[in-house]
Structures are given as C-alpha cells and as structure tokens.
Amino acid sequence: MQGLHIHGIHHAYGDTDVLNNVSLTVPAGELVCLLGPSGCGKTTLLRIAAGLEKLQAGSISIDESVVAEPGLELPPEDRKIGFMFQDYALFPHLTIRDNVSFGLFRQSKQAARDRAMEMLEQVGLTRHADDYPHMLSGGQQQRVALARALAPAPRLVLLDEPFSGLDSNMRARIRQETLTMLKQTNVATLMVTHDPREAMFMSDRIKVMGANGQVLQSGRPVDIYYKPVDEYVARLFGPVNMIEGPVAGGRLETSFGPVDSEDIPDGQIMRVLIRLEGLSLHYHSGAPTDVPVDVLTAHLLGDSSIVHIRMREGPNKGVEYRARVHGSFDPTAHGQVWARVDPRCIFQYPNPEDGR
C-alpha cells in the first residue's frame, strides 16, 4: 500500500507511557489527523514517524518500505518526508528561494533552483523569491513552509499544528490552500492538531487521542462528531448541556422528552449530553416534542448566538440550558419560545461516578 503504515507504537519517557499501542494507516492522497489535548503524545508520534525521536517499539513503513522497527532506524533525510511546523521553521539568513531549495541537496544547484521556483509559483510567491522570511507576513511564511515541504516530492508530509500561529481569517485561507495542494500532489499526510474544527475541515480520517496516549476513536469526521464513543470525545467539540438520571423501563426522562436506553439496566445512572447546537429555538411549536422555554440572555458571536434558556413548565421547571442558534437571536422580538432537540446531537454514557 502506498502511504504510511504505523503499527503498535509504544513510547515512554522514563516510567511515563506517552504512546500506548498506537496504529494507523494513511493511504496516499489522504489526510489523517491526530486530534487531542496537549500532552496526549500526538507530537511524539509525529516525531517518531519523522525519525526525530528514536522508536522504542512498533514499526513504521512508508510506501511499502520499513523505515523504523526495532534494530532499524532510517535517518530523517532518507525517509522522503516533508515537514510543516507551527513556527514555520524558516532559516532567517536564507532567501525564500534558498529556503525552499534547502532540502534539495541531492539535486544540482540549477535543478534545485528551478524546482524551488516551480514550487513558489504554485504558492503564488515567485515575486518574493529574493526576499528574506522577516519581510513576509505569517501567512506568506507558512506558504513558503508548504512549498519547502513539498519541493522534494515527499512520500509523506507531516504537519504539526501548522496553522495555529495565524489569525483566524488567514488561517482559514491558508488551510484551504494547503489542503488543495496536498490533494493535488496525492501525498499521504499526517497532521497533528488540538483544534477539533481544524481536524474536521482538513481530515479524511480523525484519530482522537486521549491523555493516556491511546487512540480513543478513529473514523470519518462525521462519525466522530455524531457518534462519539465516550463523554471525553463528545466534549472535544465544545460545551454541552448535561442531564443526569436513572434509567427506568428502558428510558431516561429528560427535560426534552425520554431518551431510549433499552440496553441499559434499570437504576443505572446515565449522563445525557446535548450539544448546544443540538438545541434549536422556535417561535412556534412545530413538533409534539417541543418544550416551552424562557430566554434569559442571548450573546451574538457573529455567525451564531449562545442563548441561555430556562424550562417554563413541567417537572424540570426552572432548569437552565444553553443553545447555539444560527445568526442573531432577539429574545424580545417574540413572546413564547420553544426548544427542540436534534436527536443526532444527544449522547448518553454511564456516569463514571456510578460504581455499579
């Protein structure tokens, strides 16, 4: 298989395990994202794949060739890998052209120069070939870093939080450009990020890593978002409303109606999580499950608003929740407001404190 194949990586610093039997496959032309918090081992895995960190256990193959396994460790320059880091890592004393041609040391000077100019043309920076990195904006520097990573026609590209140094508008633009170029070159790409939205945007597959250096869930972005395997993964994508209660008769009662808990024994305390965007607000009741609520506050964030609501009646009268609605929301414009739940955004997990 063309691409990256990592199997059974264990890694420890002293007595502390940072990677715990991690395996993954990145076919050529695909982008796989390692998503997780700081310290979960994702950057360590990237460094091991690159050859910047010595492999302790497991194996790594790129395009069918083993590049690392116990007893074999190909140096980074022989793995045909392109890197792109958060801080761009451009050499300040070299021109943009020389930065891009830096990794082409096996080619003649003229060939390296031509290839560098070809790459700079692809990222729209030929006019800056003779400039130095400090003369370019952050976004332009990141484009240079991409050109440099792709110049040697690598078999694998490794991206370590590549856009986190950019402001939000520039980040959106550069990541789109980066994705387009990576797809055009048909290279296998492994990216590390702690930003779930970035992972959702860029990835063909996401590997969610937990604090114990294990892969918790692996799948398409849509599966990770709508079918999180546990509370930790569900909460990665932002704040949630939480309802706790015991299962009775195969269901759990919530403010928004019963949740089916058929396979869960009666009496088990469960946590129901509802994404903020899983609660929609309506000025008219349109479904039998709609529940009347009072709006307490609404905060416009630009493309959406966070609305604080309170149950108006029923057994949970007075309980408060939050909803994220599209655009602005004016609670004074209408009287009665109704809340409705998107069933795709409700998840239930055992309460970790329920010892049964």
Add this chain to the structure above:
Amino acid sequence: MVQISPSFKIESETIDNDHRHLVEIINEITKAIDDGQPGECARLVPDFVAFTKQHFDREEALLAGLSYPLLEKHRRHHISLDDKLQIMLNLAARVVEHPPARDSLRKELVYFLLDDVINEDLNFKKFLAEVETDAAGSDK
C-alpha cells in the same frame, strides 16, 4: 488497487487468506466503480460485509482455541465495527443514483480493511508466532 504488503501479513494462513479475499472483493468493487458499473458495486458490498462477519467469527474461534488472553478486547473491537459495516451498506444502496457515494465507499473500504481490521489483527501476530514456536518445541 489495494495490495497486502508484507507489513500487513499476520503469518497465519487462515487469517491471511481471509484478508486476501477481502482485498479481492474490495478490488472488484473498485473496478466496478472505475468501470462505471455501480449496480455491480452495490451487489458486491453485501458480500464484503457478509465475508467480513464470517472472518470475525473464524478469527475469534481460532483465537479462543489458542486461549488468546486479549480475545474479549478483540471481540469488542469487532462489535464496534458494526456501525462502519452499516455505513458501507448505506453507501452501497446509494451508489447507483448518487455518484459521490462511490468515492466515499471506496475510501471507507480501504480504511476499514487496513486500519480497522488488519492493523488490529496485527496485535496478535506476536502471540501466534509464540504459540507456533512453543508447538514446534514440544514436537521435538
């Protein structure tokens, strides 16, 4: 075309043969997509799903017979893949009328086989090798 490279071999005839057959079905599905025969592709996906389930059963029986200590964990992993198999069946039902479903299906099959099935099976490769060595030793 998907090929099983040496790094994906479990070194168990039964399991490697199953993996090889799964690869063959994937390649038939991919060919049907490339040849513009989505109907054929829709017909093959249920075969892939059915054979995958048989493979899981065969593998679990084999590992149970050898008292593989992490069998329960592996069994749970197989169960966790039910959703992904269902996704493939859903995509297969749409490939005739919805061309974008074809690429999604192709991608889903490759990841499923390499990442979710074979990569996980590699976890017991060492165990199988040790069992074989022990058996060879006791035959002497």
